[in-house]
Amino acid sequence: MRYTHFERSLYKGQASVPTIEPQIIRAARNMIQNHGAGAGAVAEKRARNLSAYNKLDSAATWHQIAVAIRQLASAPLVVDRAAAKGPAQQP
Numbered sequence: 001m002r003y004t005h006f007e008r009s010l011y012k013g014q015a016s017v018p019t020i021e022p023q024i025i026r027a028a029r030n031m032i033q034n035h036g037a038g039a040g041a042v043a044e045k046r047a048r049n050l051s052a053y054n055k056l057d058s059a060a061t062w063h064q065i066a067v068a069i070r071q072l073a074s075a076p077l078v079v080d081r082a083a084a085k086g087p088a089q090q091p
Helices: 003-011 021-053 054-076 081-085
Strands: none
Touching: 021 054
């Protein structure tokens, strides 16, 4: 799996924003993959629905996922050119 520079900085705790747990980043990436540009709205809707049913811990988690989605969507993608070419060809 290739990570953006922003994601690596989150894992290392070097980002200027509070460090986000790897599970939250993973969930955010999955939401983006499954829902595209609407991922943040889907995560916020889930958080609101959980809050309405007084599931505050779960709602807080979905709010964190929504924040991570926004941050990942705004972060520039750093491409690992060696990995993008695929495995080395064997003679």
